[in-house]
């Protein structure tokens with residue numbers, strides 16, 4: 001995993017709010033200062049007086065006048081803990097945007113998409129959904145319990161399939177990879193995978209076996 005350190009290119013952004021979603025997950029909203037980015041990109045964040053910075057995909061939409069990231073507070077994690085303690089009016093250091101987990105305008109209009117996320121890997125897809133409402137996609141969200149289906153009202157119900165591994169529910173019970181095995185994907189589908197590397201490697205193999213060529217597979221590995 002790439003880990004950024006403080007850079008002279010950092011800019012300072014004021015925190016607007018820290019909104020808890022679950023015991024461990026929250027949304028940090030900050031001033032945008034007209035920063036431009038492409039949906040799917042990430043930024044690097046850190047707090048003042050601490051040299052460490054970490055990468056976070058942009059969660060908010062491209063037309064919103066604030067910036068948001070969704071963060072899981074990791075056990076024994078450093079930056080994910082510091083960011084959660086911030087109060088409105090305090091500031092963060094921000095670098096970026098970075099990354100190529102994006103969709104070009106022609107593909108956006110013509111392709112069908114499969115989005116596959118685990119946990120906070122939902123972030124770039126939340127940004128896509130807000131920024132490109134015309135997009136034709138199916139979104140699989142791998143979570144342990146239904147409380148981790150963060151802010152899912154952003155996604156039309158017929159596009160969003162939670163895959164819940166540790167709770168019986170009316171939704172798919174099992175991991176996203178099991179769902180893909182049971183529901184083969186057309187080779188021309190553009191497949192975007194985001195989250196932990198175990199899911200990404202496994203999904204990559206399954207999709208390849210189903211005939212999806214490498215040029216239709218895109219991945220953003222968080223850890």
Ligand SMILES: Cc1cc2nc3c(=O)[nH]c(=O)nc-3n(C[C@H](O)[C@H](O)[C@H](O)COP(=O)(O)OP(=O)(O)OC[C@H]3O[C@@H](n4cnc5c(N)ncnc54)[C@H](O)[C@@H]3O)c2cc1C
Pocket residue numbers: 001002042054055056057058069070071072073074075076077078079080081119120121123220221222223
């Ligand atoms: C391109 C990119 C985009 C990212 N976007 C997001 C995002 O939108 N939201 C988000 O929450 N994280 C995201 N991450 C992960 C994030 O950058 C940090 O790794 C994470 O917040 C932990 O940082 P920390 O300083 O708290 O923990 P550290 O002190 O750096 O590390 C603690 C340990 O936690 C592990 N770890 C990291 N993330 C997780 C996790 N989610 N669950 C369990 N273990 C984990 C690390 O592998 C490490 O072993 C992204 C990473 C990359 C590379």
